[in-house]
Amino acid sequence: MSADAAYVIVGAGLAGAKAAETLRNEGFDGPLILIGEETERPYERPPLSKDYLLGKAERDTIYVHPQAWYAEHHVDLRLGTRVTAIDPAAHEVTLADGSRAGYAKLLLATGSTPRRLPVPGADADGVHYLRRAADSDQIKAALRTASQVAVIGAGWIGLETTAAARAAGAEVTILETAELPLLRVLGPQVAQVFADLHRDHGVDLRGSVQVAEITGSGGRADGVQLADGSHIPADAVIVGVGITPNTQLAADAGLEVGNGVVTDARLRSSDPDIYAAGDVANAYHPGLGRHIRVEHWANALHQPQAAARAMLGQDVAYDRVPYFYTDQYDLGMEYAGYVEPGGYDQVIFRGDVQGREFIAFWLGGGRVLAGMNVNIWDVNDTIQAIIRGRHAVDTGRLANPGVPLEQFLDG
Numbered sequence: 001m002s003a004d005a006a007y008v009i010v011g012a013g014l015a016g017a018k019a020a021e022t023l024r025n026e027g028f029d030g031p032l033i034l035i036g037e038e039t040e041r042p043y044e045r046p047p048l049s050k051d052y053l054l055g056k057a058e059r060d061t062i063y064v065h066p067q068a069w070y071a072e073h074h075v076d077l078r079l080g081t082r083v084t085a086i087d088p089a090a091h092e093v094t095l096a097d098g099s100r101a102g103y104a105k106l107l108l109a110t111g112s113t114p115r116r117l118p119v120p121g122a123d124a125d126g127v128h129y130l131r132r133a134a135d136s137d138q139i140k141a142a143l144r145t146a147s148q149v150a151v152i153g154a155g156w157i158g159l160e161t162t163a164a165a166r167a168a169g170a171e172v173t174i175l176e177t178a179e180l181p182l183l184r185v186l187g188p189q190v191a192q193v194f195a196d197l198h199r200d201h202g203v204d205l206r207g208s209v210q211v212a213e214i215t216g217s218g219g220r221a222d223g224v225q226l227a228d229g230s231h232i233p234a235d236a237v238i239v240g241v242g243i244t245p246n247t248q249l250a251a252d253a254g255l256e257v258g259n260g261v262v263t264d265a266r267l268r269s270s271d272p273d274i275y276a277a278g279d280v281a282n283a284y285h286p287g288l289g290r291h292i293r294v295e296h297w298a299n300a301l302h303q304p305q306a307a308a309r310a311m312l313g314q315d316v317a318y319d320r321v322p323y324f325y326t327d328q329y330d331l332g333m334e335y336a337g338y339v340e341p342g343g344y345d346q347v348i349f350r351g352d353v354q355g356r357e358f359i360a361f362w363l364g365g366g367r368v369l370a371g372m373n374v375n376i377w378d379v380n381d382t383i384q385a386i387i388r389g390r391h392a393v394d395t396g397r398l399a400n401p402g403v404p405l406e407q408f409l410d411g
């Protein structure tokens with residue numbers, strides 16, 4: 001096969017690595033180039049705010065493949081290498097050193113970048129953002145000495161790092177603009193569960209607050225100033241206020257971009273030889289009848305496998321039920337489904353909410369749109385099957401833990 005027939009993957013995170021693996025598993029034996037700007041080989045990010053940050057998991061557990069895998073599978077892994085441009089007409093990408101690589105098919109797996117806090121002081125020393133392994137190392141080091149930590153943003157990253165900071169013995173104040181943590185994603189009933197969880201673990205959780213400034217001296221943060229005039233002293237400030245998909249390359253190349261790289265159900269972008277998967281893809285989901293961009297691990301694991309098969313000309317439609325999980329203190333949960341903020345009629349609880357051992361279901365039009373199992377295991381596949389079934393359910397029976405979940409598969 002000529003170099004022109006190379007398959008090129010931009011972004012060597014979980015999605016990029018899984019696409020490379022699938023291309024080889026599916027028998028692609030042409031040149032395969034995986035380009036990543038980080039110097040680490042592809043790794044998984046969830047441990048960075050959980051066991052790796054807590055010091056319970058070693059560095060070598062986070063990698064997607066052993067180092068030798070890439071050479072063994074003839075994957076030309078180019079680390080520390082940024083792709084600066086795509087030329088769709090020439091079928092070439094340009095690298096930061098000015099060199100070019102030709103492609104027959106291209107996959108964009110460029111992931112996302114933490115949003116910066118748009119206030120004075122947000123880039124001072126002692127202000128941490130968490131995306132890369134090195135960020136987790138820096139936060140871990142900071143938690144060894146910090147006695148007071150301010151966490152800005154009560155999303156998944158903010159809450160998980162809070163749990164790690166409490167485990168390290170620091171006093172933690174969480175500052176959140178919404179009334180409750182995770183309010184947009186979960187709605188008030190279930191968001192309250194997470195508020196209670198953190199308060200029960202001694203966290204000073206402050207909702208409905210606006211951060212005005214990160215204060216400091218000599219370029220080093222020493223606290224957070226709120227718009228209401230109050231000041232929260234802190235030795236370390238952790239910011240988790242969401243992420244932005246890395247779409248610049250795609251936009252500059254003239255691809256359709258809107259909340260990510262827009263693709264069809266085969267993960268194909270507006271250019272027939274360029275695909276996208278993982279955090280960066282805003283893909284048409286046949287089951288939901290709309291485009292969605294999913295910023296979660298399971299999507300970065302499965303979606304590139306479908307993209308790789310589509311790149312090989314297979315008939316593919318990616319329609320898995322979105323899934324994610326979190327671990328905070330002694331709470332572990334899995335969530336499946338997709339609900340727009342406020343896009344549900346009611347929440348049904350099944351089990352012991354106070355004791356944090358329950359399942360919550362979000363319903364719309366009498367059907368289950370999403371479900372979250374908290375400290376209850378081996379039920380998420382069934383929850384996903386119920387969501388896919390799209391049958392109207394009897395809410396009284398659904399709330400009754402005595403009625404097996406399997407009974408809702410057919411309505």
Ligand SMILES: Cc1cc2nc3c(=O)[nH]c(=O)nc-3n(C[C@H](O)[C@H](O)[C@H](O)COP(=O)(O)OP(=O)(O)OC[C@H]3O[C@@H](n4cnc5c(N)ncnc54)[C@H](O)[C@@H]3O)c2cc1C
Pocket residue numbers: 010011012013014015016035036037038044045046047048049081082083084109110111112130131132157246249277278279280294295296297298300323324325326327
């Ligand atoms: C701390 C943390 C904890 C998380 N925990 C959970 C969790 O508990 N559950 C869950 O479901 N999800 C979790 N996630 C989300 C999950 O990790 C992401 O959805 C996943 O990493 C997305 O993978 P990706 O390969 O699409 O993108 P990324 O992991 O962002 O990888 C993209 C890679 O592309 C590189 N890149 C970008 N542009 C270029 C370019 N121009 N040239 C070369 N390389 C480029 C980037 O540097 C990066 O290495 C967590 C994320 C973080 C940060």
